[in-house]
Amino acid sequence: MQRYFVPENNWTEDYAAITSDDVHHIINVMRMDVGAEIICNHPRGKAALCEIIAVSKDQIDVKINKWLEETVELPINVTIVQGLPKGDKLEWVIQKGTELGAVEFIPFQAKRSIVKLDAKKAEKKLIRWQKIAKEASEQSHRTVIPTITPVKKLQEILDLRENYDVTLIAYEEEARSSNPVMLYDHLNNISKESKVLLCIGPEGGFSEEEIEAFKQNKFEFVRLGRRILRTETAASYFLSCVSFYFEEMR
Structure with missing residues (x-):
């Protein structure tokens, strides 16, 4: 219907x-x-x-x-911080991330983001992103429309730390590590209704300066599987794992 x-x-x-x-x-x-x-x-x-x-x-x-009486929302509240990718990839991230249950998307002007948006372009893009989130929510029978914030800079992301129960960084080096921080271990320690923030870098990943800043502010690193994912795939991978773990396994 x-x-x-x-x-x-x-x-x-x-x-x-x-x-x-x-x-x-x-x-x-x-x-x-x-x-x-x-x-x-x-x-x-x-x-x-x-x-x-x-x-x-x-x-x-x-x-x-x-x-x-509907129970369609994820048992935890997931916010995706997405480093601005090239082209229309962020539209894809928002559409699929909405279908998979994210409650908020925060576009991030990362150091390695090729896309640079001025105020006028950013305002236009935000309207477009909000429309995509609304349509995806209707299509997937969500009961809420995810929030899309204006584009933020690194310090603004770091300042969000205290607003969340868990703050994670999808870091490609964890996929290569012999002793990685497993996603399952993080999910196992997250209780229902927790607020979770996942940060994903643009093409090329986060810079060394950004990684160091995240470390200093006690963000936790996590491996999203054994393979290196494209930036537009990472959020869908994470949300799919969250859905399976909290809605099917528990």
């Missing part, structure tokens, strides 16, 4: 109003009309089965038939 995210101000006790681009999608793409049923997601993570009761050019009104 088609699912739409409705802003908090558009809800009353028994009704909700759908606006913006979703109106066009419902009318012109899905060809829905009065009487059709859809699922509307509340920003607080709740979902309701709704019936369309009125259709206009700019707004669709729905009646809440019942609230749904």
Whole structure:
């Protein structure tokens, strides 16, 4: 069933109003009309089965038939810090990471990031990234849309340390190490509802200065398997492991 995210101000006790681009999608793409049923997601993570009761050019009104009991979110809250990669790779990271359960993405202007965004380009990109996260959340039947922050610099990432229970660095040298820090060991020590931050470098990885800064601020290193992953693959690998460990093994 088609699912739409409705802003908090558009809800009353028994009704909700759908606006913006979703109106066009419902009318012109899905060809829905009065009487059709859809699922509307509340920003607080709740979902309701709704019936369309009125259709206009700019707004669709729905009646809440019942609230749904859904358990689709990961048992831990995962934030992905992604070093800015080339091309549209970050769009792919956000789309797949959303499908796999991340709650937040933080683009990071790493030393080895080839992409350099000025304020105007960064603002445009942020709008695009947020749209991708919304659409991926609807497609994967998430109950929340991940947050996408503006691009941050190294010190801003380091300052996040105290906001998380676990802060990890995906470091390619761990894959080559004879005594690596295993992902399983980290997951085994993470309790449900913990806030976890995973930092991933751009093409070429983190610089020596960045690695040293992470060490000084007590970020922990982790190996994501035995092979060296592309920057756009790392987040999906990590989130898949988290999903399997917490949702299937426990």
